[in-house]
Amino acid sequence: MGALIWGGVVLTLIGVxxxxxxxxxxxxxxxxxxxxxxxxxxxxxxxxxxxVALLVSAMGLGAVTIGIILG
Known part of the structure; x- marks a missing residue:
């Protein structure tokens, strides 16, 4: 689940x-x-x-949340 969290962090930072x-x-x-x-x-x-930036950031935050819940 670490990859999902870090991938979400990267997406969130790109969106921000x-x-x-x-x-x-x-x-x-x-x-x-x-x-x-x-x-x-x-x-x-x-x-x-x-x-587009808001969508990317929201997808990243969603990935981080899912990664934390599953991990």
Whole structure:
């Protein structure tokens, strides 16, 4: 069960790293400015990546939980 736990930890850290990237990208998009449509287009890409990051992080936390329960 150790592999399941460590695999989950890796997935969780990847998800958290992607979330940090999303935060930085969103702040950069707002800072660059431009028209409302330009900002909205940049933020829509960030939102899609944010959902993927949340999914990866949740899968990692689920794997850690299952590994702890089974171990």
């Amino acid at each position: 790293g992607l979330l940090v990237y999303c935060i930085v990208a969103a702040m950069k998009a707002r800072k660059l400015g431009g028209s409302d449509e330009d900002i909205r287009a940049r933020l829509q890409k960030v939102v899609a990546l944010n959902l």
